[in-house]
Amino acid sequence: MFNNNESQNKIPKTIYDHEYEISVRCKAIVNTGLITNYFINIEGCKGGITVLLDKNGNSMLSQIKL
DSSP: OOOSOGGGOOSSEEEOOGGGOOSSSEEEEEETTTTEEEEEEOSSSOOOEEEOBOTTSOBOOSOSOO
């Protein structure tokens, strides 16, 4: 899914924004094809992936600073 070669990592894209860094070990992933944001827990062996939703239940579109 992820490679060291940036040209092969078009979808999904990992967002590193230390200004809004979260205290747990997680990554925000943006699927550029669908413009949907995901939140991935990378701490421990029971990580998970969650689609980020707004208060109305719609997927968050680019609310993470790119």
